[in-house]
Amino acid sequence: CEKQDGLPLRQRLLVVANRLPVSAVRRGEESWSLEISAGGLVSALLGVKEFEARWIGWAGVNVPDEIGQKALTKALAEKRCIPVFLDEEIVHQYYNGYCNNILWPLFHYLGLPQEDRLATTRSFQSQFAAYKKANQMFADVVNKHYEEGDVVWCHDYHLMFLPKCLKEHNINMKVGWFLHTPFPSSEIHRTLPSRSELLRSVLAADLVGFHTYDYARHFVSACTRILGLEGTPEGVEDQGRLTRVAAFPIGIDSDRFIGALELSSVQDHIKELKERFAGRKVMLGVDRLDMIKGIPQKILAFEKFLEENSYWRDKVVLLQIAVPTRTDVPEYQKLTSQVHEIVGRINGRFGSLTAVPIHHLDRSLDFPALCALYAVTDVALVTSLRDGMNLVSYEFVACQDSKKGVLILSEFAGAAQSLGAGAILVNPWNISEVADSIRQALTMSAEEREKRHRHNFRHVTTHTAQEWAETFVSELNDTVVEAQLRTKQ
Ligand code: ADQ
Numbered sequence: 001c002e003k004q005d006g007l008p009l010r011q012r013l014l015v016v017a018n019r020l021p022v023s024a025v026r027r028g029e030e031s032w033s034l035e036i037s038a039g040g041l042v043s044a045l046l047g048v049k050e051f052e053a054r055w056i057g058w059a060g061v062n063v064p065d066e067i068g069q070k071a072l073t074k075a076l077a078e079k080r081c082i083p084v085f086l087d088e089e090i091v092h093q094y095y096n097g098y099c100n101n102i103l104w105p106l107f108h109y110l111g112l113p114q115e116d117r118l119a120t121t122r123s124f125q126s127q128f129a130a131y132k133k134a135n136q137m138f139a140d141v142v143n144k145h146y147e148e149g150d151v152v153w154c155h156d157y158h159l160m161f162l163p164k165c166l167k168e169h170n171i172n173m174k175v176g177w178f179l180h181t182p183f184p185s186s187e188i189h190r191t192l193p194s195r196s197e198l199l200r201s202v203l204a205a206d207l208v209g210f211h212t213y214d215y216a217r218h219f220v221s222a223c224t225r226i227l228g229l230e231g232t233p234e235g236v237e238d239q240g241r242l243t244r245v246a247a248f249p250i251g252i253d254s255d256r257f258i259g260a261l262e263l264s265s266v267q268d269h270i271k272e273l274k275e276r277f278a279g280r281k282v283m284l285g286v287d288r289l290d291m292i293k294g295i296p297q298k299i300l301a302f303e304k305f306l307e308e309n310s311y312w313r314d315k316v317v318l319l320q321i322a323v324p325t326r327t328d329v330p331e332y333q334k335l336t337s338q339v340h341e342i343v344g345r346i347n348g349r350f351g352s353l354t355a356v357p358i359h360h361l362d363r364s365l366d367f368p369a370l371c372a373l374y375a376v377t378d379v380a381l382v383t384s385l386r387d388g389m390n391l392v393s394y395e396f397v398a399c400q401d402s403k404k405g406v407l408i409l410s411e412f413a414g415a416a417q418s419l420g421a422g423a424i425l426v427n428p429w430n431i432s433e434v435a436d437s438i439r440q441a442l443t444m445s446a447e448e449r450e451k452r453h454r455h456n457f458r459h460v461t462t463h464t465a466q467e468w469a470e471t472f473v474s475e476l477n478d479t480v481v482e483a484q485l486r487t488k489q
Contacts, residue, residue, distance in 0.1 A: 013045070016162065020055050024060065026072075030067055031071065044251075046466075048473060058095075069085055084141045090133065102127065105291075136165050139166050155177075157180075160198045162201075164202075167205075178208075178210075179209070182215050186222035186226065195226055203223065207243075207479045208245045210246075211249050213417075248472045249414065257398035258398055258401070261399060266371050289325060289339070290325055293385075294428040295322060295335075297428045314352070317356075318358045322360065381434075384412060384428065389413065389415050397453070397459075406423075406424065409426070411425045422459075
């Protein structure tokens, strides 16, 4: 980077994701209130000191009028955010349709939509067209704001078409793409009608990243088997051009969680929870209410555990906090009713006038309440049927340094590869196995818990979100430099 007054100028990082990390509420014709959502990605990028990050994405609201768009753009600029305006029809077809109805279930091994196959096939074409159109709209905003030397980091399955759009406009742009979900086996990806076009678009990036080595391997296999390209240890090669493919496991801002435990607001919550559940072991599930999180499977396993272990019936409580998502989608509404029904049945079966075995909340918790819950928990249950990584398991470990509780973790979450040695790994489809693991966790010796916790705590506090972001971006810079050297030779 050039120097100014002896200080290096920070390289600009354009982070492109479907959603900006803000929630925007319109207060008047030209007035907006904005609240930054402190997700993992935001804190990860705040930690990347040598880059100056700018966000490009959809603000999550429909703003049809020019006055509103101008005002929102101005308000967002103060938060270093640049909006992409998507109208309702595009959001319906691209976001609800192609992203959430096609790619999300497919990448989590739930297959393409089954019911009304004919209608789906017909709408597939229009949804894919909307997906490409939306990606081009993101690209147009990136192109408008791009300055030479910027690094462009595209995120997730919503923007698989973006690397191609960007490189077609400017072949010298440094483009990285990272997938937050699993990338499925090539045999699953093969069923997608637009399989080749999507792979080719992603391959336009300089660096392609996944949470685990397995997902990276599946991607390379898909490129070799479906596109007939050559897979190398570095990535995928097409006519002498290499797209580097590698694993970059995400982490959390562990200091934020550890530090929060000292706050008086969190301590007050902890005290309240300890009093409320005195004499009972606390088991915890925290998930978005999504089919991939295996919530019904988790609750059924807990029922089986209570069935088989009468001693524990009045000595344990399961707190399941499930924040609703995609509430307008019929499958998600069905899932909510299914979970409510199972919880009601189990509470009716094993509850008493004064206590129930399951407390199920359909809502999000604020940060202090979430940290307090993690801290008082004896056993955390993560039973995802598939999950790119699963940050809840990391957050739980970060908050457990005094209690040293046990993590029961699905082997189908990416986190199983990093926290597997400290957690009890389970197949969430095997209800009996999960029920047995609950008993094992509740009766585990203090020495064993300490040993397992140490392993996981060390991992969570050393493989942080900041480290993840720094590694990806510096690898992207290096990849581009190496490619330039190769072309010169
Ligand atoms: P998600 O599917 O959203 O993320 P996860 O990684 O567990 O899954 O992150 C969820 C986040 O939401 C956590 O920070 C958690 O604290 C918060 N959260 C969930 N339920 C909550 C509740 N009821 N109240 C408050 N907060 C709640 C996607 C992929 C993951 C991948 C991440 C990051 O699906 O596999 O780990 O991106 O790449």
